[in-house]
Amino acid sequence: MRFVFTNPISVITIFVFLFTTCRCCKVCPAGTISNSVNCSFCPAGFCPDTKECVPCHDGYYSSSNRSVCIPCGPGFENNFDKSCCIECQLGFYNNKLGSLCKSCSKGTYAYEIGMTSCVNCPFGAYQSLMSQSKCINCGKGKYTKSEKSTSVAQCLDCPAGTYCDQDRTENPKICPENYKCSSRCTTPVKCAVLTKSKKGQDSCTVSSEFYLVLFGVIAFIILATISGILTKRRNDRINKQKINRPELIEYNSDLSSLQEKDQLVPKPKPKENVYSGF
Numbered sequence: 001m002r003f004v005f006t007n008p009i010s011v012i013t014i015f016v017f018l019f020t021t022c023r024c025c026k027v028c029p030a031g032t033i034s035n036s037v038n039c040s041f042c043p044a045g046f047c048p049d050t051k052e053c054v055p056c057h058d059g060y061y062s063s064s065n066r067s068v069c070i071p072c073g074p075g076f077e078n079n080f081d082k083s084c085c086i087e088c089q090l091g092f093y094n095n096k097l098g099s100l101c102k103s104c105s106k107g108t109y110a111y112e113i114g115m116t117s118c119v120n121c122p123f124g125a126y127q128s129l130m131s132q133s134k135c136i137n138c139g140k141g142k143y144t145k146s147e148k149s150t151s152v153a154q155c156l157d158c159p160a161g162t163y164c165d166q167d168r169t170e171n172p173k174i175c176p177e178n179y180k181c182s183s184r185c186t187t188p189v190k191c192a193v194l195t196k197s198k199k200g201q202d203s204c205t206v207s208s209e210f211y212l213v214l215f216g217v218i219a220f221i222i223l224a225t226i227s228g229i230l231t232k233r234r235n236d237r238i239n240k241q242k243i244n245r246p247e248l249i250e251y252n253s254d255l256s257s258l259q260e261k262d263q264l265v266p267k268p269k270p271k272e273n274v275y276s277g278f
Contacts (some may be wrong), residue, residue, distance in 0.1 A: 043064060059071060059099040092131060107121050121194055124169040143164050163181045163186060178202055233245065
């Protein structure tokens, strides 16, 4: 089979086309794509996949003029357009390479950005919500039996004989000697005078000194009563003797007046006339 070219211009055009086309076609560099005219990089957040740009996977990013997507490190995740990595926000964490940040579960929290793990709520605190940056203290008079509490119902009253004087208590403190601590106590109460208690008690008992003082007071009252009775009887006897004494008088030296005194002399009897005769 033979081709016959009758038009010289057509022959020249074909040869020029074949020659120029073959010399301009080339393979695009790795990490770029071709639009049939030029080779170009993928935009930020994308990477080349043979003939087209595809979005980076979650946890990866790509800036402009990048040929591949790069994984974000622990404590980071990609931003909204996957053009860079950003730190995990409060209440979130990421402990893996090339992964998204995750919410802290109930009973845990992340208190700063870029954390690679969540922290358990300590004793005496709880958190009932996810993605939180702090825990809630149970308050004075309360405590929890464990860490990572997820409900206020896990905040228990400090038992009788102990006290919890902090907003977040790990272990209730033993009530000291000569003090009493009722349930949910925040501050020990000192025992009253003449009462006492041992450590870890919720009430005070009467001490031996109390009975000594009580007996002393009773004895004093009895003695005072007896003394009062005896004094009254003596005074009554004296008054009775005064009433029954005979009336006595006393002469003053000038015989001008008579006065009654305690030391008195009897009144002299009038003298009888004596007559003599034969």
